[in-house]
Amino acid sequence: MKLTTVGIDLAKNVFQVHGVDERGQPVLRKQLKRDQVASFFAVLEPCLIGMEACGSAHHWARKLQGFGHTIKLMAPQFVKPYVKTNKNDVADAEAICEAVARPNMRFVPIKTTEQQGVLAMHRARQGFVKARTAQANSIRGLLGEFGIVIAQGISHITERLPGILEDGENGLPGAFRQLIQRLGDHLKELDRQVVQLEREIQQWHRGNEDSCRLAQIPGVGPITASALVASVGDAKSFASGRQIAAWLGLVPRQHSSGGKSTLLGISKRGDCYLRTLMVHGARAVVRYAESKTDLSADWLKGLLGRRNTNVAVVAQANKNARIAWALLAHNCRFRPDYTPDVTGV
Template sequence: MKITTVGIDLAKNVFAVHGVNEHGRTVLRKVLKRDQMAEFFANLPTCLVGMEACSSAHYWARKLQGMGHTVRLIAPQFVKPYVKTNKNDAADAEAICEAVARPNMRFVPVKNIEQQSVLSLHRVRQGFVRARTAQANQIRGLLSEFGIVVPQGVAHLARRVPELIEDATNELTGSFRLLIQRLLDHLKDLDRQVRELEQQIQAWHRSDDTSCKLARVPGIGPLTASALVASIGDAKSFRSGRQLAAWLGLVPKQNSSGGKNVLLGISKRGDTYLRTLLIHGARSVMQVAERKLQKDGWLHGLLQRRNANVAAVALANKNARIIWALLAHDREFRPDYTPATAAA
């Protein structure tokens, strides 16, 4: 019988494949090596292929789509409930095959090569920022052991530490001064790497019309806009702006039962990096709004009722919905836009 749905358990070298026909009956169980994957699916009639959204998933999705197959990527947490027994490659492939056929399953958008390249810049930059922060904290910690306290911030270290190394009145030994100079040079190198990657991201942002369109939204800068464009892909894969906000983890987590709705803090699902960028952008908008003489509008009313952290998340949620509307309906941002229902 014809195979209609296939589940693939991705790996580095050994791939488990599970296929079913139109009646849901298992007709294929196979283990493939990496060099056998392309040949096998090139000879397989076009069908629905499901994979977990893990390492190399987008590469294989693009490759199989080029062969005519319909590929769907699923978040691993949505596949786990369909694993019937102990975990192994064959059971995982069967669970993926079962999950991808569910009518209400949520899928991860497939990224193209350019989107993956831009996100790689963001990930590497984020790693350098973490390493820079760790290096700065190490320098401050070592100096504090000798009774020298430097304020937090890379700028304070760059300004104060060279003076401390040259100061002959303190108790620092020659070997320790050389060690701090070595760490400071490493810190400067990390800072240079971060700036260079930011320049590459901004260059891509300026060359992409969609990213420039999103940057017109208050609280969305080049970093946030480029990361959103590369991560979201086709915004029409989300039914609404609220679904996009939920995908980013900006909506309340529920613990409801018996008809009683209990809303907790935000779910924090999805990409932590995107959510952090949106919330930090919202905080910058709030700082600008507080300095304005004219205190009116939705944000000012929200700040009167809720604390700053709640307001920042609410504004980030609103921006996520605006972004979905701009991308899904191919619109330009208008600060004075008023919905038709509100105007009526």
């Protein structure tokens, strides 16, 4: 029988493969070592291959696409309901094979090496920012044990630390001064790494047309724009701006039954990093809304008059996500004076 659909349970070293024919009957159950995967699929007739969107999934998707196969990536939470009884590699591969053939399954776009490279810079920057914050809090906490209180904010630490170390009357032991000096140097190095990565991200942003167009949206800067472009890829994989807003977790959760719609709090699904960037950008827009006079500011002012500020911030982030989808999907530029044509509606 001809093999038509294959599910691969990805791993570091041992990959489990499950394949079915056109009638859905299992015809392949095989375990492959990592160095056997490419050679095995290179001689296999082109078929539909499903994988979970996990570590190394995009690499293997690009690799197997080069052999003529059709690759579909799925979020692991959408595959889990198809796992029967106990969880193991064989059951996972069978579940992936069954899930990829469902007509209503949602798939993850395959990222290019350039997209993954940009997202790697974003992840590294995010890690350095977290480490910088942790180091600053550590310095503040250690000095607090000796009665030296520094206000919140990394800038306050960098400003006051040299004076604290030079002050011979604050009662700090010599060994402790050396420790704080070492921690301060580490904080400066972390800050230097953050600044350097931001420069590299902005350099990539200036060379990417889509990212530059997104940066014209109020509340979307080079960091947010580059992260959106690299994460979304082909915007046409989303049917509408509503889908991308839901993908970012900027819509309410729903718990409806019996024809009665019940909306709960914001879902916060999807990429936490992207959602954080969108919300913080929207917060800046809300902050200066009172001084603006354009049409979008009128909408935001009206919303602020009716609802809480945090609600308005998330609503603005939702709106920015929809605008970003429209610019990417229709290859157009942002127009602050744009009004939708509702003639005949």
